[in-house]
Amino acid sequence: MKKNSIRTVIFIIFVIFFILIVLFPFYWMIVSSISPQVELTEKPPHWIPQEPSLKRFVNLLFGGEGGNAARQRVFVSSLITSVIVSVSTTIICLVTGTMAAYALARIRIAGVMKILVGILIAQMIPMIVIVIPLFLFLKGVGLYDSRLGLSIVFTGLMLPTVIWIMFGYLKTIPTQLEEAAIMDGCSPFAAMVRIVIPLSVPGLVAVGAFTFLNTWNNFFVSLVLTASRAKPLTVVITEFSSQFGIDYGLMATGGVIGCIPPILLTILLQKHIVSGLTAGAVKG
């Protein structure tokens, strides 16, 4: 019994240590965002701000002193852009990606998997080299600096991963059920929609979260492919942070705001993210 309680204590210490290391940077970012600049350069650091203020948040979100209506408009519009682009990218990815994954998992097509792996590997090419052709492509089809253009690009960038993971996930679902449905006179497409899709909801949730996060977090592609009309939040954060030089407090404020949606999503979907991604990735 005694041995067990020592173990428990060690375990608890370990967990606390783990949590501290993971959370400390977040804590410091929040403290930095609410501390006045003069406090940030104190030695030793003020771990708890003496004069915390939400001034920076108010300025960014609502204009406030020194800010203006135009800047706040930019911020709100970028927030809307980020939401629209991330949501629609996720939807298009899930729809087209699942359809493709289903076809690959269920219907024998020679060489297709090889192509898929090829695309996955081709994605390893640095973004820097791809971004200018992408720019030209979007300009060519008249979608530069538009939410639609951005969503199409992100869909393309995310699809190989989505297909790969969904392919792995669909492989874990036994085919007997669909076969039975088809025997009963269901069309293969209907069988997919009615039988397979409901069964793969956990995988869909995980892949959806993954797509959403990656789209939301993207910076470089968005920076180059958008201008004033379709800038997402990550791009605008860096703009605010440099408006007055590189104020660390403001950078931290931008950071906190930019982290809120991904963190909320993670909290809501944590169960599915890990299990879904593991199932897809490991069995793929």
Add this chain to the structure above:
Amino acid sequence: MTNTSVKRKQELKLALGLVLPALIIMAAVNLYPLIYSFVISLRDYDFHGDKSYPFCGLENYIYIFEDVRFWRSLGITLIFTAGAVTLEIGLALMCALALNRKFRGQGALRVIALLPWAIPPVVNGILWKWILNPRYGALNGLLMQLGVIDEYIVWLGSPSLAMLMVILTDVWKETPFIMLLLLAALQSVPSYLYDAAKIDGAGAFRTFKEVTLALIRPALFVALSLRTIWALKSFDLIYALTQGGPSNSTEVLGYYTYQKSFVSLHMGRGAAAAYIMTFIVLLIVIFYQKAVYQDVEY
């Protein structure tokens, strides 16, 4: 026409219909830029030079192979990758083993572990730059107060220390997520296997090696190969923290490619460097597939 061939034809039609939307998007967004940049890599695409950008065969590739800085940055990339991946997988495995039991607050812990993975890389870079600031950074302040150091350390000031800090920052961001992947795999190991091992009189080490490790191997390999690939092409973190410095000591291949394209403004060489880099990644993927995947039994 036989019945089966009609059925097969229908099947293929369905498959085509299902794959087509994804295929169109990927052709436009993935394939077109790939071909385009490959063509660029064969041209003397130098913004400072002749505006007709004439084809120059493999000259760009030869240039890259002859560039001392390329080989240097390849070495740096390998050091970074080896360091980061070893630490990440090792620590993640340790943490996963330690946390592999039922306890209250498991869900909360999982959320916390996902946080570093979920935040935008831009924010990650900003955050760590501030924490590692040589004069006002929180890391120096903390270590000083704990009495670990008696003088502020310039974390990004010397080549080896800067590399270490870049690796540790990467470890902070990636380890918890890998830990969760491994934890999920560990929890799927049926407990009767442990009981069986116990009955067989296997020691802790043998149980670990023959039951635990054997069964989470697929997950481990997936984590290993994904992390290796991503570490090889890392760019964001280096860009935010060190911009390749000090004295080019953290100039990884991703940054070298960026330099060639955006600073030297020779898009052709940049693209060539990118293709060489991709080829290296490909070699490693093939290596993993051949050496590692083939003996994974399910």
Add this chain to the structure above:
Amino acid sequence: MKRALLIVLVLMVVAFGVYAGGTAEKETESVVLRALIRPDEGGNVQKYADIFEAETGIRVEVDFVGWAEIHDKSISTLSAGGGGYDIIFVPSANVVEFTSVGDFEALNNMISSGEKADWLQPVLDLYTREGDLVAMPWYSGGAHMVYNKEILDKAGVDPEKIVTWNDFKDACKKIKAAELLKYVYTPTAKYPGNFYYAWGSMVASSGESFFDAAGKPVFDKGSAVLDSLKLVSEGTKEGLFDPAAIAMDDYEALIQFGSGDTAFMMNSTWSATQAYRNADLSKVTGKVGYMLIPGWKSEPRSGGFLYAGGLGILKSSRYKEEAKQFLTLLTSADAQKHHAIEGANLPTRVALFEDKEIDSSWAGYKALTAQLSYGSFLPQYSWFEEWRQATSGVVQKTIAGNITPEKAFDLILENARKAQ
């Protein structure tokens, strides 16, 4: 099968429909100018954009992109043909790059030959490529030496007497001896761009150039490069200069100076004004003094690198005339005056350097403009950026004490010969 395709189609339409709100705001009949500008001058730009709209009905949509990102964004935008921008901000460091990558409209008729004398000649020269004016000079600035009056007083150092870098080093020793500070000065060296505000300006303060007009290195004939390397190396070794300089940029040096942790700061006009006026960044606002950057001999007594900001119009712009109108307003004497009073950089019109109104608006103006007359611009060669990068690595090694100043000198020379 048909049903399958139909459903796919419907789903695609639905997905596309999501954007209806997003893409509905298509351009209306009225002219909208689009500009890509860095945010530091945001207040000034916004004010004159509003005035412009009120006067002409033409709206100016400005994309403010931060220093860290604007270079890459501009290069990719220019290389892909402009991306719908009419006006692009051209920093002095990137004139060659930007004009090589993109097509800029010649703005020769915006400054007639009679008016040329009204503008700072070096800035005009900088923005003139092959006889064409490629960008309107918008602001100027450069390296300045800023000091903390309180610390210098306590240590008994008279800034007026600091004429050469040797005087400067002696002053640092005196301050260090008075045990007022751990480090007296930080020769920032993190990024190649810090060249402006530290080591590069030390060299430039001698009046010597790095290269001749053809791009051949000439610095090996003078002594300033080696002297400057010795200064940063010895200053660091003797504990006068902060060794963290290797990992610090100009902004971090401003924070350090603003916290009262250093006595001297060599930095941009922007940082020099922030230290003086911005209480959010600086705790020493009431104690800031400006002096001329020391030289290597008593004559010429100062020097340093200058920078400037220009605004170019792209050939692909549909509204070139309107864009010219806006630039005329934004670079007018009135706008520059407003900028010099409210903002943080200096004008490009000669007359404003003597302007009484700006002078009386804040005490530092005269000292800052005085420094500018000694300065020079970075040379404009296509390979310069690469050389500066290599050099920045060498300077870092010198500060770290990994190589001797003599070895560093050889490496810098070798890089210069290789660069061409």
